[in-house]
Amino acid sequence: MDEDKFRNRLAGGIRFPEDMTSKKMVYAILIRSPRYQGILEEVDVPKLPENMLFMRAKDLPGKNLMPLPDCALPLLVEDEVLYPGQPLGLLTGADPEILNKIGSQIRCRIRKTPPFPPAAINDPRSTAIIKEIKKGDLDRGMNKAEQILKGEYKMIMPEVPSYPRNNIFCTKEGGRYILHLHTQWPSLVRKLCALAANISRKQVELHFNTAGRTWDSHIWQSAVPAALTVAAASILRQPVRLIEEENIAMSFVPRELNIHYTAGLDHQGRLTALMADLSIDAGAYGCFASEVLTRLCLSSAGFYQCRNIRIRGKAYQTNTPPWFPMAGWGLPQGFFGVEMLANHLAEESGTDPAIWRNLNIVEKGNLYPTSGQVRQRLPLPEMVDDICRKSDFTRKHAAGRQVRQNERELDLLPTGYSGIGMAVSFQGNEFLSRNRVLTASSVTTTLHKEGNLEIILNAVPATPSLLALWKKRISKRLSIPEEQISFILDKPDDQAFSGPSTLSRSSTILTRLIDQSCDLIQKKRFREALPITETGSFRRRTKTDWDEESLIGTPFGTPSFAAAVVDVQLETATMELRVPKIWLSLNCGIILDKSSARSFIEAEVRLALCQCLKKQAIKPSIFPELHIEFNENESKNQRIGGLEGLVLGAVPAAFAQAVSLASGLQINSLPLESGDLLRGVN
Amino acid sequence: MLIEFVLNDEPTSVEVPAYKRLADVLREGFNLTGLRSACGKGYCGLCTVVLNEELVYSCMIPVFQIRGKSVQTIEGYAETEGFNDVFEGFKEAGVHLCDYCAPTRTLTTGILLDRYVRPDARQIEEILSSVKCNCTPYETLKKGILLTSQIRQKRLKS
Ligand code: FES
Ligand code: FES
Numbered sequence: 001m002d003e004d005k006f007r008n009r010l011a012g013g014i015r016f017p018e019d020m021t022s023k024k025m026v027y028a029i030l031i032r033s034p035r036y037q038g039i040l041e042e043v044d045v046p047k048l049p050e051n052m053l054f055m056r057a058k059d060l061p062g063k064n065l066m067p068l069p070d071c072a073l074p075l076l077v078e079d080e081v082l083y084p085g086q087p088l089g090l091l092t093g094a095d096p097e098i099l100n101k102i103g104s105q106i107r108c109r110i111r112k113t114p115p116f117p118p119a120a121i122n123d124p125r126s127t128a129i130i131k132e133i134k135k136g137d138l139d140r141g142m143n144k145a146e147q148i149l150k151g152e153y154k155m156i157m158p159e160v161p162s163y164p165r166n167n168i169f170c171t172k173e174g175g176r177y178i179l180h181l182h183t184q185w186p187s188l189v190r191k192l193c194a195l196a197a198n199i200s201r202k203q204v205e206l207h208f209n210t211a212g213r214t215w216d217s218h219i220w221q222s223a224v225p226a227a228l229t230v231a232a233a234s235i236l237r238q239p240v241r242l243i244e245e246e247n248i249a250m251s252f253v254p255r256e257l258n259i260h261y262t263a264g265l266d267h268q269g270r271l272t273a274l275m276a277d278l279s280i281d282a283g284a285y286g287c288f289a290s291e292v293l294t295r296l297c298l299s300s301a302g303f304y305q306c307r308n309i310r311i312r313g314k315a316y317q318t319n320t321p322p323w324f325p326m327a328g329w330g331l332p333q334g335f336f337g338v339e340m341l342a343n344h345l346a347e348e349s350g351t352d353p354a355i356w357r358n359l360n361i362v363e364k365g366n367l368y369p370t371s372g373q374v375r376q377r378l379p380l381p382e383m384v385d386d387i388c389r390k391s392d393f394t395r396k397h398a399a400g401r402q403v404r405q406n407e408r409e410l411d412l413l414p415t416g417y418s419g420i421g422m423a424v425s426f427q428g429n430e431f432l433s434r435n436r437v438l439t440a441s442s443v444t445t446t447l448h449k450e451g452n453l454e455i456i457l458n459a460v461p462a463t464p465s466l467l468a469l470w471k472k473r474i475s476k477r478l479s480i481p482e483e484q485i486s487f488i489l490d491k492p493d494d495q496a497f498s499g500p501s502t503l504s505r506s507s508t509i510l511t512r513l514i515d516q517s518c519d520l521i522q523k524k525r526f527r528e529a530l531p532i533t534e535t536g537s538f539r540r541r542t543k544t545d546w547d548e549e550s551l552i553g554t555p556f557g558t559p560s561f562a563a564a565v566v567d568v569q570l571e572t573a574t575m576e577l578r579v580p581k582i583w584l585s586l587n588c589g590i591i592l593d594k595s596s597a598r599s600f601i602e603a604e605v606r607l608a609l610c611q612c613l614k615k616q617a618i619k620p621s622i623f624p625e626l627h628i629e630f631n632e633n634e635s636k637n638q639r640i641g642g643l644e645g646l647v648l649g650a651v652p653a654a655f656a657q658a659v660s661l662a663s664g665l666q667i668n669s670l671p672l673e674s675g676d677l678l679r680g681v682n
Numbered sequence: 683m684l685i686e687f688v689l690n691d692e693p694t695s696v697e698v699p700a701y702k703r704l705a706d707v708l709r710e711g712f713n714l715t716g717l718r719s720a721c722g723k724g725y726c727g728l729c730t731v732v733l734n735e736e737l738v739y740s741c742m743i744p745v746f747q748i749r750g751k752s753v754q755t756i757e758g759y760a761e762t763e764g765f766n767d768v769f770e771g772f773k774e775a776g777v778h779l780c781d782y783c784a785p786t787r788t789l790t791t792g793i794l795l796d797r798y799v800r801p802d803a804r805q806i807e808e809i810l811s812s813v814k815c816n817c818t819p820y821e822t823l824k825k826g827i828l829l830t831s832q833i834r835q836k837r838l839k840s
Contacts, residue, residue: 011716014784
């Protein structure tokens with residue numbers, strides 16, 4: 001970034017939608033339904049002053065639908081109100097105070113309908129999606145087992161506050177709707193705005209601000225208010241600024257993931273059978289449920305060698321706001337289950353958790369739980385050994401167990417206990433679904449006559465530092481000065497659609513596409529006349545590689561791996577928990593930039609600890625000492641690997657094991673607070 | 683209610699209801715948009731301003747409380763040498779902040795480093811916690827803070 005831009009950014013010179021005003025501008029607020037679970041009969045709106053308008057579903061010039069994978073979400077309620085706070089309409093007016101006052105007088109009448117059936121019942125009305133991974137013969141595997149063990153694990157997803165809020169400003173200039181907003185999925189916003197206002201996609205011009213990392217459902221949620229704002233601007237023919245309420249009705253609803261395991265072990269502690277049933281609340285419409293559930297099933301099967309597996313997952317609908325996808329789109333959360341189980345199995349078979357893992361991890365030639373063949377040796381055993389050495393895991397773990405076992409014989413109770421835990425995970429930087437809304441990605445690069453290079457991404461990189469990294473990389477590759485390289489994150493007249501920038505797709509897939517198009521340009525550069533344009537598009541894997549319906553095959557082409565060890569200190573009197581150290585060993589191919597990667601990892605550790613400790617943020621004073629080891633593979637064909645979700649997958653289970661050891665209680669669910677430990681319950 | 687105060691070194695006044703939040707008054711009445719009104723409940727720190735040399739959350743301050751006092755926002759701070767120190771420090775350390783929190787982070791870092799010229803570990807933690815964000819890594823930020831403090835010390839010496 002050049003100096004002036006950076007200075008301007010620090011000095012507060014960058015404008016956000018809420019900073020925008022224009023002469024004839026009107027304000028808009030979303031009117032949400034306080035009541036739910038019924039058919040909307042009437043919305044009672046008080047008599048509005050002349051300059052005010054209440055826009056309902058039927059007033060939209062275009063479609064009232066947001067086509068997301070697995071569902072079509074209405075922008076405004078048309079018939080059934082499924083959750084509290086569902087948008088009923090958009091109220092516009094010149095004065096925000098009057099707007100809020102009248103907004104609070106709007107009432108709605110609904111005719112009650114039955115709620116979604118409870119999660120425990122398999123009812124098509126509430127079950128959004130069911131997925132199953134099957135391999136071998138489960139009964140035979142169980143019969144062969146010497147020991148059958150069970151485990152039940154629960155994780156409540158944390159609330160991750162996200163800024164900026166959904167403020168949106170829209171104005172019309174020469175037939176185009178200019179939209180200022182915050183988004184990390186511009187393609188979706190453009191598509192939806194065009195649908196809702198019944199205009200062409202070319203007529204929507206987006207100006208968006210980059211913001212911090214988007215962890216979960218915020219990836220798509222700004223698209224709904226954006227579409228409504230454009231629709232209002234097209235009806236009113238005036239600039240509209242939508243103000244998002246402070247106490248947004250999407251306020252935190254605790255969501256649970258439950259996983260029940262039954263596992264069979266032979267006399268050596270090897271898995272003979274693995275059965276799991278998992279269920280998750282998918283919210284009111286179940287959007288993105290198949291991708292999330294597939295990933296959940298995949299990771300809850302782990303990567304342990306077992307011939308007989310049955311993993312069944314269910315995403316059920318409830319009368320709560322839609323919230324998928326969560327951070328990591330389900331993969332990290334499933335690892336919590338299987339790694340908790342792995343620690344439990346190791347314990348029960350009297351084996352050190354690291355040794356148990358290395359005994360059971362799939363080897364080259366084995367089949368993955370999804371029946372795809374393991375073509376290359378996984379780096380995990382070495383990573384586990386390495387992290388054990390560095391953290392002194394084996395000794396500390398054995399010592400922790402010893403202290404707990406001999407506790408009764410001690411005259412004096414120690415003032416504190418320590419515990420240590422381990423877990424592993426992987427990440428695949430691709431979507432498992434073949435839905436183009438998710439997977440589409442393309443990069444168009446043009447070398448202009450004056451020597452400037454322009455790259456159209458149609459996507460917002462997940463971290464702001466990535467643009468600077470790309471510039472450096474391209475500059476080196478093509479010997480073009482960085483000042484002559486520019487990125488266009490979104491082009492109004494471009495029909496290309498791109499999926500969301502999550503799962504490290506920007507650092508992996510986009511970097512690959514940028515490299516490819518630059519290489520092509522380099523080949524033609526001194527042979528053909530300028531300008532030269534090259535486009536690289538992401539090609540999805542074939543159905544023979546991965547069948548997303550039957551969940552058979554090799555789900556990820558180039559996975560990254562992580563092993564984590566977490567150290568925990570527990571104060572005996574107050575049961576206060578501290579996490580002094582975390583060791584991480586990561587194998588993710590080539591790393592674009594080590595320091596950015598470390599930053600990324602640090603941010604994920606913070607989120608993972610929020611998940612463990614029921615906190616909204618982890619203060620620097622309680623942030624652990626981090627020991628990160630990148631195991632870069634020097635081999636030639638290495639690709640840039642993904643990082644997103646690796647830490648989130650490994651840290652929670654390692655933390656829970658460490659707390660179990662330190663507290664002497666069997667910890668089966670997260671998050672945890674001192675109060676839970678004082679009560680001796682979890 | 684008429685409230686007279688000093689804003690970014692200039693005496694000024696505003697006629698607003700006494701209960702209005704300082705954040706809204708500064709943003710709407712004076713177009714000082716570097717401070718963000720994000721959580722609106724004293725959690726995120728993104729609306730921080732300097733009130734009589736103290737950092738305060740302007741979303742938590744009813745405007746009548748600033749009567750006769752002096753308020754500084756990032757727009758005013760950007761004109762000072764202190765701002766330059768932070769700019770140089772952050773630039774050198776490669777601190778990548780998002781547009782949204784960058785101004786407040788700059789203000790809080792600069793002001794707290796006035797107080798802690800040679801910050802120790804605890805003081806660095808305080809500076810880090812002044813803005814709540816789960817996306818900027820502490821490591822690079824710490825580097826940025828330390829570099830800023832060195833640049834400032836050098837400037838003050840010369
Ligand atoms: S907006 Fe004031 S603390 Fe968050
Ligand atoms: S909120 Fe700005 S970097 Fe996190």
